[in-house]
Each structure stands twice: as C-alpha cells, then as structure tokens.
Amino acid sequence: MKMIRWLQRAVQFSLPSLAVLALVVIFIPSPAAAAIPTDRTFHIEARRFEYAPATLTINPGDRVTLELTATDVVHGLSIDGYNLEVTADPGQTARLTFVASRQGSFRFRCTVTCGNMHPFMIGKLEVGRNTLLWKGITLLGLALAAGMWRLRK
Amino acid sequence: MSLPQEIPWLEKASSAERGAATRQDRAAPGRVNLLRISWLRPLLVSRWPQFLVRAVTLAGFVFAITAGLLGSQVGSHNFAIIFVWIAWWTALKLVFIPFGGRSWCSVCPIPLPGEWLQQGGILEKGRRFGLNLRWPKRLRNSWLQSNGFLLIGLFSALTLTDPRVTGWVLLALFALAIGLSLIFERRAFCSYICPIGGFTGIYARTAPVELRVLDNAICAAHIEKTCFQSCPWGLYPVAFRDSSACGLCMECLRACPKDNIAVNLRPFGSDLTQPGSRTRLDAAFLTLVMLGSAITFAAVFTGPWGSLKSAAFAIGSLAWLGYAVGFLALNLLALPGLFTLTVWVGHKLSGAKLPLRQMIAEQSQALLPLGLMAWIAFTVSFALPKLSYILGVVSDPFGWGRSLLGAAATRWSPDVSGFSSILQVILLFTGLLWAGRVIRQRSWPVLVFCLGYSLTMLWLLVG
Amino acid sequence: MRKEWIARVIVIFLLAAAIGIPAVGWWKRSQGIVIHARMAETGGWTPENLTVAVGQPLHLRLTSDDVTHSFAIGQSDQPAVEVKPGEMTEVTLTLDHPGKYTFYCTRWCSVNHWRMRGIIEVTGQQTTPEAVEPPLYILLGLDIDGDHDAEVVPAQMPSALRGAQFQNMVAAVYRSREYYQTHSPVELWQALRSEPASQPLADQDVWDLVAWIWQSNITPQELSVGQQLYTANCSACHGETGSGNGVFADLLAQPDTENHSVRQTGQMTIRPADFTDPVHILSASPAHLQGKLLRGGMGTGMPYWGPIFTEDQTWALIAYLWSFQFEMEKLP
Numbered sequence: 001m002k003m004i005r006w007l008q009r010a011v012q013f014s015l016p017s018l019a020v021l022a023l024v025v026i027f028i029p030s031p032a033a034a035a036i037p038t039d040r041t042f043h044i045e046a047r048r049f050e051y052a053p054a055t056l057t058i059n060p061g062d063r064v065t066l067e068l069t070a071t072d073v074v075h076g077l078s079i080d081g082y083n084l085e086v087t088a089d090p091g092q093t094a095r096l097t098f099v100a101s102r103q104g105s106f107r108f109r110c111t112v113t114c115g116n117m118h119p120f121m122i123g124k125l126e127v128g129r130n131t132l133l134w135k136g137i138t139l140l141g142l143a144l145a146a147g148m149w150r151l152r153k
Numbered sequence: 154m155s156l157p158q159e160i161p162w163l164e165k166a167s168s169a170e171r172g173a174a175t176r177q178d179r180a181a182p183g184r185v186n187l188l189r190i191s192w193l194r195p196l197l198v199s200r201w202p203q204f205l206v207r208a209v210t211l212a213g214f215v216f217a218i219t220a221g222l223l224g225s226q227v228g229s230h231n232f233a234i235i236f237v238w239i240a241w242w243t244a245l246k247l248v249f250i251p252f253g254g255r256s257w258c259s260v261c262p263i264p265l266p267g268e269w270l271q272q273g274g275i276l277e278k279g280r281r282f283g284l285n286l287r288w289p290k291r292l293r294n295s296w297l298q299s300n301g302f303l304l305i306g307l308f309s310a311l312t313l314t315d316p317r318v319t320g321w322v323l324l325a326l327f328a329l330a331i332g333l334s335l336i337f338e339r340r341a342f343c344s345y346i347c348p349i350g351g352f353t354g355i356y357a358r359t360a361p362v363e364l365r366v367l368d369n370a371i372c373a374a375h376i377e378k379t380c381f382q383s384c385p386w387g388l389y390p391v392a393f394r395d396s397s398a399c400g401l402c403m404e405c406l407r408a409c410p411k412d413n414i415a416v417n418l419r420p421f422g423s424d425l426t427q428p429g430s431r432t433r434l435d436a437a438f439l440t441l442v443m444l445g446s447a448i449t450f451a452a453v454f455t456g457p458w459g460s461l462k463s464a465a466f467a468i469g470s471l472a473w474l475g476y477a478v479g480f481l482a483l484n485l486l487a488l489p490g491l492f493t494l495t496v497w498v499g500h501k502l503s504g505a506k507l508p509l510r511q512m513i514a515e516q517s518q519a520l521l522p523l524g525l526m527a528w529i530a531f532t533v534s535f536a537l538p539k540l541s542y543i544l545g546v547v548s549d550p551f552g553w554g555r556s557l558l559g560a561a562a563t564r565w566s567p568d569v570s571g572f573s574s575i576l577q578v579i580l581l582f583t584g585l586l587w588a589g590r591v592i593r594q595r596s597w598p599v600l601v602f603c604l605g606y607s608l609t610m611l612w613l614l615v616g
Numbered sequence: 617m618r619k620e621w622i623a624r625v626i627v628i629f630l631l632a633a634a635i636g637i638p639a640v641g642w643w644k645r646s647q648g649i650v651i652h653a654r655m656a657e658t659g660g661w662t663p664e665n666l667t668v669a670v671g672q673p674l675h676l677r678l679t680s681d682d683v684t685h686s687f688a689i690g691q692s693d694q695p696a697v698e699v700k701p702g703e704m705t706e707v708t709l710t711l712d713h714p715g716k717y718t719f720y721c722t723r724w725c726s727v728n729h730w731r732m733r734g735i736i737e738v739t740g741q742q743t744t745p746e747a748v749e750p751p752l753y754i755l756l757g758l759d760i761d762g763d764h765d766a767e768v769v770p771a772q773m774p775s776a777l778r779g780a781q782f783q784n785m786v787a788a789v790y791r792s793r794e795y796y797q798t799h800s801p802v803e804l805w806q807a808l809r810s811e812p813a814s815q816p817l818a819d820q821d822v823w824d825l826v827a828w829i830w831q832s833n834i835t836p837q838e839l840s841v842g843q844q845l846y847t848a849n850c851s852a853c854h855g856e857t858g859s860g861n862g863v864f865a866d867l868l869a870q871p872d873t874e875n876h877s878v879r880q881t882g883q884m885t886i887r888p889a890d891f892t893d894p895v896h897i898l899s900a901s902p903a904h905l906q907g908k909l910l911r912g913g914m915g916t917g918m919p920y921w922g923p924i925f926t927e928d929q930t931w932a933l934i935a936y937l938w939s940f941q942f943e944m945e946k947l948p
Contacts, residue, residue: 015927016462018586022579022582023210026578037791045863047459049459049462049463050457050458050459050463051258051457051459051464052459054457054458055457056212069451069863070724071419071725071863071864072726072863073655073684073722073724073725073726074724074725075685075686076682079316079569080538080570080571081571089723089724089848089852090724090729090852090863090864091724091847091850091851091852091853091855091856091862091863092847092848092851092856092860093856099675104574105574106570107455107457107570109538112683112684113227113229113683113684113700113701113702114683114684115542115682115683116228116231116310116311116315116466117310117314117462117463117466119228119229119314119539120453120455120458120462121459121462122455122456123457124457129173130615132574132575132578132615132616133611133612133615133616135578135598136578136581136582136611136615137611138610139578139579139581139606140473140581140582140584140585140604140607140608142582142600143582143585143589143604143607144585144600144604145588146586146589147585147586147588147589147590147592147597147600148589148597148600149602150589150590151589151592151595151596151597151600152595174668185662199746204623205626206624208623208627208630209630210629211630211631212630212631212633212634213634215631215634215635216634216635216637216638219634219638219639220638221637223638223642224638225679225681225684225701225702226681227680227681227701227702229701230701230702230703231702274620275620275623275624275627276620276623277617277619277620279620385914400698550638551638551641552679552702552703553641553645553704554677554679554703554704554706
C-alpha cells in the first residue's frame with residue numbers, strides 16, 4: 001500500500017521527474033569498449049550520389065584506412081565529428097587513415113560538389129555500439145510508459 | 154511536452170499590466186494577452202511594422218525567383234535554393250510554426266499582390282479588382298492541400314536541388330496566388346491550395362499563440378461585425394475553436410471598435426486538449442501525409458541509401474516510378490491503414506460510442522505534436538549541416554564570382570553533428586510524450602502507433 | 617491617401633531593386649568571356665570556339681555548372697586551373713603564335729571527359745612559317761590498328777638491374793635512341809638472341825638485357841613525368857596498376873551503350889589495353905604506342921591526345937608504360 005501511495009505521489013510530479021529521468025538517460029556514461037583495437041582497411045567506391053559500401057562498422061580505437069575510389073566524377077569524403085577530408089579523382093585512389101576515437105554513429109559526406117544531390121551524398125560510420133540510439137529507444141519506452149499510465153486513469 | 158496551466162515567466166511579464174487587467178483576462182486561464190503589453194500593442198495594431206516586413210519578404214521572394222532563373226545552376230551557390238530550402242525552411246520549422254503557429258502567414262509574400270489588387274490598395278482600401286467569386290463549397294477543406302504536399306514529395310529531390318526548377322515553382326505559386334485572388338474572394342489560395350498553409354495550419358493548433366475574442370457577448374451585440382468584414386481570410390473570430398484557420402494578419406483587431414480581440418500567449422498544445430475542439434477527416438489525412446513525408450524525406454535526404462536518392466531525383470525514370478509508388482503507398486495506404494486499424498482496435502477496447510470516422514479525426518490530434526517534433530528533428534539534420542552555405546550565397550547570391558562578404562564568409566563551416574543528434578533524440582522523446590497526453594478515450598493502440606512512428610524516425614535520424 | 621502612396625513607393629522601390637540588381641549583374645556579366653563547363657554528355661564547354669588576335673591578352677572567367685572540371689591549354693606549360701561548380705576562376709592567357717590551340721578539361725568528369733575540348737583560334741600573320749615535322753609513327757608508316765601478339769614472352773618480369781651485368785655484350789647499334797623508338801622489345805630480343813655475342817646467355821638473361829637497354833633510354837625524370845601524366849589521364853580507364861581495369865573500363869566494355877561512339881570491330885576488345893600483359897605490349901614499339909596515343913580510336917574508347925601532349929610528354933608517358941613490363945630501378 002505504501003508503495004502504491006508513493007507511486008501515486010511520484011506520478012503527480014511526473015513531468016519534472018520524467019525530465020530528470022530523461023536527462024539521466026541521455027548523459028549517463030556508456031560502458032567503455034571491450035574490443036581490442038585493430039587496423040582495418042575499407043575500400044569505398046564513390047559514385048553519384050552514393051558510397052559503396054555506405055555503412056562501415058568498426059570498434060572504438062580501431063585504426064581505419066579508407067581507400068576512396070571515385071568512379072564517375074571527383075568526389076570527396078569527410079566524417080561528421082572528425083576533422084578529416086579526402087578527395088579522389090576517378091582513377092586515382094585516395095587514402096585516409098585515422099583512429100576512430102569516438103563511439104557512436106557518424107555520417108560521412110561528400111565534400112566536392114558532384115551534382116544536384118551532392119549535399120545529400122551520405123554514408124554511415126558506426127563505431128562500436130550506437131549508444132545514442134539505445135538511449136533514444138529507452139527514452140521512447142519511458143514516454144510510452146508515461147502515456148500508458150495516463151491512459152489507465 | 155510540459156503543459157502547465159500557468160507559465161511562470163509569462164505571468165511575470167504580464168504582472169506590470171495587472172493593474173489594467175480586465176475581467177476578460179481572468180476569463181482566459183493560462184493566457185497572456187500580448188495586446189496588454191504596452192510596447193507590443195502599437196507594433197501589432199499599426200499596419201506599418203507588418204507592412205515593412207511584408208515588403209521585405211516580397212522583395213526577397215522576387216529576388217529568389219530572379220536568382221533561381223538567372224543565377225548559377227549549382228544549387229549550393231544559388232540564393233534561391235539556399236534561402237528558400239535551407240534558411241526559410243529551417244526558420245519555418247524551427248521558429249515560425251512551433252512558437253508562432255501561422256505567424257509566417259502574416260508576413261508571407263506570396264498572396265500579397267493578389268490581395269492588394271483585390272482590395273485596391275496596400276494599406277487602405279480603394280476600388281476593388283477581380284471577380285470576387287465564392288470558393289466552391291466542395292473544396293472548402295484541406296484535401297487539395299494534402300495532395301499538393303504529396304505532389305511536392307514526389308518531385309522534392311529535383312525541386313530542392315535545381316535552382317531553375319525552384320525559380321519556376323516559386324513563380325508558378327506566385328502566379329497561382331495572384332490568379333486565384335482575381336477570380337475568387339479573399340485568401341482562397343492560402344486557405345485551400347497552398348500546401349505550406351495546409352500543414353502550417355494543422356500544426357498551429359500546437360503553437361503557443363492564438364487570436365481570440367475576449368467577450369462573446371460584446372460581439373453578439375455588435376451588428377456591423379467589422380472584424381468579419383475586414384478579415385482577408387473571411388473568418389469570424391467569435392467562431393474560432395482552434396488556431397488552424399487564422400492567419401494572424403491582425404486585421405480584425407485593427408477593425409474592432411470595442412477592443413474585444415486578444416492575441417494570447419498560451420500553453421503549448423492548448424487546442425489539442427481543449428474539449429470542444431473538432432477535427433475533420435481531411436485534417437486527419439493531412440496530418441498523416443505530414444508523418445509519411447517526414448519519414449520519406451528523412452530516408453531520402455539523410456539516409457545512406459544512394460539508389461533511393463537517385464530514384465527520387467531521376468524524375469520520369471523507372472526507378473523514380475518505383476519511388477513514387479512507394480511514397481504514395483506509404484502515404485495513401487500504409488500510414489492511414491495502420492492508423493485506422495489502431496484507432497479501430499482502441500475504439501473496440503474502450504467501448505466508446507463514437508462513429509469511427511469521428512474517432513479517427515479526433516485521435517489524429519495526437520499525431521500533431523508527434524509530426525511536428527519529427528519534422529523539427531528531421532530539419533535539424535537536414536538543414537543544420539548546410540547552414541554554412543548561407544553566408545556563401547549572401548556573399549555571392551547568383552554564383553557569379555562576386556564576394557560581397559570576403560573570402561572568410563565562405564570558409565565558415567560549423568560542425569553541429571554531436572549536438573544535433575542528442576537534440577533529435579530529445580525532440581522525438583518530447584513528441585511521443587506529448588502525443589501520449591493528447592490521445593483520448595484510453596486508446597492505447599494509438600499510442601503504440603505513435604511509438605512505432607517515433608522509433609522509425611529515431612532509427613532514420615540517429616541510427 | 618499619403619500613407620498609401622508611401623507604401624506603394626516602398627513596394628515598387630524594393631521590387632525594382634530585387635529585379636534590377638540581378639538584371640544589372642546579368643548585363644555586366646555578359647561583358648567579357650564566361651566559359652561554362654559541363655560534362656561532355658550535357659554540352660561540354662560553352663562557348664567552345666574562341667578567337668583572339670596574336671599577342672592580345674585573353675581574359676577568361678570559368679565556371680562549372682555541374683561538377684569539378686579543370687581548364688588547360690594543350691601542348692603548353694600553362695598550369696591547369698580548377699573550375700569549380702558555382703565559383704568563378706579567372707585566367708588571362710597571352711598566346712604568342714598564330715594557330716589553333718586546344719583547351720581541355722584535366723579532371724575526369726565522366727567516361728566522356730576527354731571529349732571536353734574547345735578551340736582557341738589565334739589570328740595574325742605567321743612571321744616565320746615553322747616546318748612541322750610529322751610524328752615518328754607517320755614517318756615510319758606504321759599501321760597502328762594492326763596489332764599482333766608477341767611470339768615470345770619472358771618467363772618472369774625482366775629486370776634492368778640483372779640485365780646491367782651483360783651490358784658489354786650489346787653492340788652500340790641496339791643502344792641508340794633511334795633503335796629504341798622504332799623497335800619493339802620482342803624485335804630487340806630476337807635480334808639479340810641471334811647475335812653470336814649473346815649465345816651463352818639464357819633466354820631470361822636476354823630479356824633482362826632488353827630491360828636494361830630500354831631503361832638506358834629512359835631518364836628518371838621522364839619516368840616521373842610519365843607517371844604523373846598516366847595517373848591524371850590514363851588510369852581512369854587503364855587502371856592504376858596498368859591492368860586495364862580502371863573505373864570506367866566496365867562502361868567501355870559494355871557493347872551498344874551510348875558511352876562509346878565507336879563501333880566494335882572484329883574480335884577487337886573494347887576494354888582498355890592491359891599494359892601488364894606481355895603478349896599484348898612487348899610486340900609494340902614506342903613509335904607504335906606513340907601512334908595509338910596521338911591518334912586514339914582503334915575501335916575503342918581511346919581518346920586522341922595529339923592536340924594535348926607535347927612531344928616530350930608523349931615520350932615520357934610511353935617510357936612510364938614500360939615500367940609495367942620491366943623492373944627499371946637503377947643501381948643504388
């Protein structure tokens with residue numbers, strides 16, 4: 001009974017407590033990576049307006065070498081959150097090596113105007129587990145629970 | 154979204170006006186009448202501030218058309234593309250709609266020349282011009298606007314990236330608005346055709362701004378109804394149940410001889426939880442179209458699927474036909490079908506005695522905060538990485554090699570990726586939380602529908 | 617009524633500015649020459665023919681309407697300039713000799729990139745008519761369409777370093793520049809094989825000697841210039857490793873696509889030549905390769921580089937091609 005009363009009181013302050021809970025979920029530190037860093041090489045073909053492969057999956061701490069080959073016009077590649085850039089002419093493979101120090105999902109984008117859809121030429125670099133996605137799913141679960149609680153009444 | 158009955162900082166802002174508070178202020182709980190703020194009142198009552206902003210947006214619009222038609226064919230270096238699809242679109246989605254509802258409509262340049270012709274003057278009315286016909290009754294709804302938005306979705310990849318196409322589309326909208334103003338009365342274009350007006354209207358129900366009558370009795374006793382006579386949209390403020398139709402042009406309060414009209418700040422989403430508010434099926438459909446479009450645009454423009462981008466861009470090709478079929482199937486079949494199903498299940502479980510049509514229309518209100526937050530989250534990842542283009546086209550609007558701001562302007566490129574994905578998660582969370590507070594009749598299957606939608610957007614944007 | 621008129625004046629003034637400023641810019645822009653670059657499929661250079669008087673400076677403003685291009689003048693030392701989408705690049709050229717100059721794109725911008733060429737005609741009196749000597753392959757009357765396979769090929773890649781130890785066995789006639797340019801490695805090998813002096817050598821030793829003789833006709837500078845030219849102009853089709861598998865190779869190999877305008881002839885392959893294939897390459901002389909390079913065609917998508925490369929550049933490029941067949945590093 002005490003528990004239920006406590007719960008009821010908690011629900012009365014549900015919005016502030018939900019906000020606090022949400023902030024905790026977002027800023028809680030994610031567990032450190034367990035995988036041993038390795039060297040990886042990806043061969044990426046860039047054509048208008050896609051990268052193949054478009055999704056690269058690695059572990060945090062990996063030393064990554066990207067070999068970028070443009071197959072139609074000059075393309076480039078830069079990764080959100082990393083201060084890197086490389087451009088490749090067709091027939092001239094360009095290389096870029098970096099250490100994936102940050103965990104999460106990052107978009108990489110073309111840096112050389114290659115036609116109309118150039119601003120949307122995008123690929124994905126997934127470094128370890130995408131903790132933000134999981135935090136987002138947790139938050140949506142929270143929102144669902146809050147909604148369910150309200151609908152019960 | 155937090156929906157307190159009273160907003161503390163607003164209370165504080167209005168406390169200076171407490172002395173002048175009338176009985177009407179007390180009648181509207183949680184509202185702050187902006188017209189009671191002494192420095193703001195003249196800005197809203199006078200036509201000049203609004204006129205000056207409108208004159209500038211009109212010139213900017215014409216400039217965008219000229220830039221689109223004459224300037225560089227490279228979108229990222231053309232004022233038309235960057236200002237219309239990056240700057241304006243971001244402002245509309247991030248500021249005008251969420252905080253001002255239809256506030257953009259009050260300064261939108263597109264209907265102005267037609268309206269000025271209609272009333273025979275800019276600030277004062279002169280000899281009227283045009284046929285002034287009534288808009289057909291069968292079209293007095295948002296079906297045309299929904300279809301217009303679907304049409305935009307079908308051609309978006311080209312329109313958003315090709316300056317010439319953007320120029321012609323803007324010109325066509327302009328011509329359509331002027332033409333309809335000359336044939337039909339008042340703002341027929343804005344109310345029933347403009348696709349932007351369509352979704353701005355439905356989302357205005359969530360916004361913290363409203364225009365309302367203070368005391369209905371005063372209006373009932375007023376025989377001339379000057380507000381209705383002067384409303385460019387042909388609306389009667391006493392009849393307002395929600396904010397979706399009112400374009401916030403302020404003409405009624407300028408015409409009201411009794412000072413009986415308020416422009417209120419209100420809690421977010423007031424129209425949604427208000428018991429008397431009604432939604433029609435056409436608005437529900439438009440709401441669903443907005444959900445479907447947000448998913449499609451997020452997949453096409455921010456996803457890593459090159460073939461999808463190419464398909465959306467290659468208009469007329471077989472691949473594009475596939476994209477079109479998929480896009481229409483999502484918007485016309487999948488989402489409406491799923492939503493109807495969840496409403497129907499919820500309807501059965503709760504045992505409510507309402508017809509299904511009405512249930513669909515009412516429950517679709519929950520999709521408004523959901524869709525609004527999804528659109529804002531999409532805009533964050535669509536437009537923020539491209540903001541650096543804005544200074545570039547200010548410096549060289551036509552891509553003709555000018556450099557009005559110097560080379561430094563073109564080198565500014567902020568990296569917003571880290572902060573923007575956290576923001577997107579918070580936005581989608583807020584959207585679902587808010588939707589959960591709008592759903593009626595204990596219809597939890599609708600909440601599950603909303604969860605599914607939010608998860609899809611989450612995966613598309615930060616996955 | 618006064619307010620109304622002020623409002624009308626403001627609107628008209630702003631609209632006039634919104635239309636007038638771009639219009640004036642448009643008009644001013646049409647003074648002077650603006651060259652628009654587009655992919656060859658959608659128009660190439662516009663305009664593509666220019667005329668200028670000899671010695672007159674030619675101001676050009678270059679911009680691209682689609683992707684990154686680059687502007688250069690054939691057979692000149694003028695460095696290439698980048699032509700970027702939506703940006704203006706200014707160049708001033710002064711051409712001192714009358715005649716026709718080819719300007720061209722140096723960045724691969726599609727499989728038809730090399731078709732992006734235009735002509736600058738420099739008019740004026742020719743002061744001293746220069747006698748133009750036809751290229752070597754014409755003087756020799758070579759049939760550059762008639763390829764034949766090498767009758768003999770080395771068992772392993774010939775090494776100039778190994779061949780150097782037999783250099784005393786070679787008669788001077790085989791070491792001349794002229795011999796190098798006009799004979800294929802197979803011809804040299806056969807000639808050396810039949811020389812009594814080299815009878816004690818094994819077949820592979822003779823191939824090493826061929827590699828050494830070839831290398832002695834090639835300077836390291838030539839190799840490095842050749843490599844740069846190859847990377848920029850050839851590797852998109854022939855591949856970075858010379859094996860004919862460049863990024864456009866598959867496009868060229870597709871029969872009946874609009875991407876190659878030349879009909880398929882006989883069993884001749886449409887794929888770019890594989891420079892690492894000894895059967896195909898060792899039977900060709902430098903002059904033969906020069907012909908293919910300058911004239912192009914051959915029923916393939918091979919461009920004609922005659923108007924682009926200088927004679928030195930051509931020989932440097934050919935020198936580099938041999939590095940796909942011979943190990944040519946020098947003694948340390």
